[in-house]
Amino acid sequence: MIRFTNINKVYKPTTHALVGVSFHVKPGEFVSIVGSSGSGKSTLAKLLFAEERPTSGKIVVGDWDITQIHRSEIPTLRRQIGVVFQDFKLLGRKTVYENVAFALEVAGAANARIKEVVPQVLKIVGLGDKHGRYPNQLSGGEQQRVSIARALVHRPKIIVADEPTGNLDTVTSREIIELLKKINEFGTTVVLVTHDRDIVNALKKRVLTINNGKIVSDVEHGKYMLG
Amino acid sequence: MRTILRVIKFTGQSLWRNAWLSLITLTIFVLTLMTVNAVLLVNVVTSSAIKAVQNEVQVAVYFVPGTSEATEKAVRGYLLGLSQVKTVEVITAEQALQNFKDKNAGDPTVLAALDEVGGNPFGDAVVVSAKSPDDFAFIIEAIKTPEFAPSIKQTDYTDYQVVIEKLTSFTDKLRLAGLVLAGFFGLISMLIIFNAIRIAIYVHRDEITIMKLVGAQDWFIRAPFLLEAVLLSLLATIIMTGVVLASTKALDVPLMQYFGQANLSLWGYFTSNALVIFGGEFVGLAVLSVLTTVFAIRKHLRV
Numbered sequence: 103m104i105r106f107t108n109i110n111k112v113y114k115p116t117t118h119a120l121v122g123v124s125f126h127v128k129p130g131e132f133v134s135i136v137g138s139s140g141s142g143k144s145t146l147a148k149l150l151f152a153e154e155r156p157t158s159g160k161i162v163v164g165d166w167d168i169t170q171i172h173r174s175e176i177p178t179l180r181r182q183i184g185v186v187f188q189d190f191k192l193l194g195r196k197t198v199y200e201n202v203a204f205a206l207e208v209a210g211a212a213n214a215r216i217k218e219v220v221p222q223v224l225k226i227v228g229l230g231d232k233h234g235r236y237p238n239q240l241s242g243g244e245q246q247r248v249s250i251a252r253a254l255v256h257r258p259k260i261i262v263a264d265e266p267t268g269n270l271d272t273v274t275s276r277e278i279i280e281l282l283k284k285i286n287e288f289g290t291t292v293v294l295v296t297h298d299r300d301i302v303n304a305l306k307k308r309v310l311t312i313n314n315g316k317i318v319s320d321v322e323h324g325k326y327m328l329g
Numbered sequence: 330m331r332t333i334l335r336v337i338k339f340t341g342q343s344l345w346r347n348a349w350l351s352l353i354t355l356t357i358f359v360l361t362l363m364t365v366n367a368v369l370l371v372n373v374v375t376s377s378a379i380k381a382v383q384n385e386v387q388v389a390v391y392f393v394p395g396t397s398e399a400t401e402k403a404v405r406g407y408l409l410g411l412s413q414v415k416t417v418e419v420i421t422a423e424q425a426l427q428n429f430k431d432k433n434a435g436d437p438t439v440l441a442a443l444d445e446v447g448g449n450p451f452g453d454a455v456v457v458s459a460k461s462p463d464d465f466a467f468i469i470e471a472i473k474t475p476e477f478a479p480s481i482k483q484t485d486y487t488d489y490q491v492v493i494e495k496l497t498s499f500t501d502k503l504r505l506a507g508l509v510l511a512g513f514f515g516l517i518s519m520l521i522i523f524n525a526i527r528i529a530i531y532v533h534r535d536e537i538t539i540m541k542l543v544g545a546q547d548w549f550i551r552a553p554f555l556l557e558a559v560l561l562s563l564l565a566t567i568i569m570t571g572v573v574l575a576s577t578k579a580l581d582v583p584l585m586q587y588f589g590q591a592n593l594s595l596w597g598y599f600t601s602n603a604l605v606i607f608g609g610e611f612v613g614l615a616v617l618s619v620l621t622t623v624f625a626i627r628k629h630l631r632v
């Protein structure tokens with residue numbers, strides 16, 4: 103599903119964010135990417151949805167070599183990869199429903215499809231009864247659920263979550279991770295970037311550890327290796 | 330179609346959210362168009378005034394009383410033979426006397442003086458119109474030919490040429506000033522639309538980020554800003570069209586009275602050339618603002 107081959111990423115002038123990174127993620131896998139701050143985790147995630155381009159190496163998503171992806175093809179890629187961030191990135195002037203619908207609207211989906219899909223994904227994330235709330239009327243965990251719902255509207259093959267629990271307390275974090283696990287069980291490949299040791303240990307899924315831009319370990323049913 | 334409707338919706342939201350900025354942009358657009366229309370207006374008024382003056386440029390040639398019919402005919406033929414001459418109108422001595430009496434009907438002393446003289450002091454005359462005011466000097470010289478000189482008492486003409494030259498140089502200056510002003514407002518328009526779009530991009534930065542992340546196409550993200558520029562141009566043109574039509578309609582009658590000319594209808598001018606004038610203004614303004622917007626997007630919207 104995802105294949106990185108010998109990826110190097112250099113931010114100008116001299117930051118070597120990723121050095122010779124190679125790995126493969128199979129369809130339906132749940133992979134955690136861990137590492138200390140500045141180790142290159144977010145960079146890796148950004149390469150996946152073409153927010154950044156590799157300096158060298160090759161990236162394949164599905165059957166698609168996105169290494170030299172053309173700007174005009176990026177929207178197509180992003181409809182196949184749902185993204186979730188630490189800061190939720192919700193629009194404060196829009197309701198829960200509108201925030202989720204927005205992703206479909208701007209991608210040109212039919213109104214009928216929007217009416218069908220939005221309630222579905224909101225139900226999946228457990229917000230079926232909060233369509234009309236505004237983000238500031240929601241808890242952090244609920245806001246993150248909205249952003250996960252939004253990531254699901256295009257029925258993506260992959261979800262990339264960059265520290266989705268970074269702003270949440272332990273209990274809420276666990277709930278969000280449970281939600282991601284549920285989504286993964288439906289068949290979606292999940293790439294989770296985190297440095298929360300407890301989460302990784304509880305997950306008992308594959309763990310890729312990065313340090314200084316290099317993959318230092320890759321274990322099935324792994325544990326947090328650093329610190 | 331659906332996406333076009335959404336682009337329109339987003340554009341409307343953007344205009345509304347930055348209502349003040351939209352209003353300022355609109356105002357400066359209207360001002361730009363106003364100066365352009367003022368230049369047009371000055372053009373129409375002065376060119377029709379000049380035409381009016383030109384039409385009145387005539388040389389009157391008075392014959393010595395008692396000049397023979399044959400000589401007069403020869404002079405007329407001679408004048409009509411000149412390529413610079415447009416028309417030659419005959420005023421007989423009787424007509425001249427009558428005209429003089431009519432003109433001075435309210436002045437008993439003049440009429441009394443006329444009686445004193447007795448008979449008709451006037452001779453026949455011809456009134457010559459030239460094709461162009463530039464030709465008058467030539468016509469006046471031509472009439473001085475020795476062949477006819479003894480029969481001609483007097484030639485009389487008003488030196489409209491000087492008036493026209495003054496008028497032309499004045500309106501040229503006025504037009505230049507208008508164009509400079511229009512250029513100035515055009516420049517300000519570009520600066521303002523540039524900043525308006527920059528601010529609109531800033532205000533929508535969160536939406537733009539999210540749009541990009543959820544796979545909106547570049548054109549869809551850009552289109553509302555371009556449409557905003559076009560819509561503001563259109564709105565400014567509509568407002569200005571209304572103002573121009575209303576004010577020329579109101580001005581027409583007093584202007585016609587002032588110039589004493591039925592053919593000077595500003596309203597008529599603007600309505601019969603409406604498509605060219607207002608259409609052209611819209612296209613010009615839209616092109617200007619869209620180009621500026623493209624520039625602002627290039628600079629500030631990293632898609």
Ligand SMILES: Nc1ncnc2c1ncn2[C@@H]1O[C@H](COP(=O)(O)OP(=O)(O)OP(=O)(O)O)[C@@H](O)[C@H]1O
Nearest residue numbers: 113114117119137138139140141142143144145146
């Ligand atoms: N746009 C950028 N320009 C220049 N350097 C950058 C840029 N983005 C990241 N870096 C640098 O690349 C390195 C890796 O950054 P990255 O964001 O991938 O780290 P991270 O593992 O996500 O860290 P954190 O856990 O703090 O989020 C850091 O040294 C960072 O300063």
Ligand SMILES: [Mg+2]
Nearest residue numbers: 143144145264
């Ligand atoms: Mg990071």
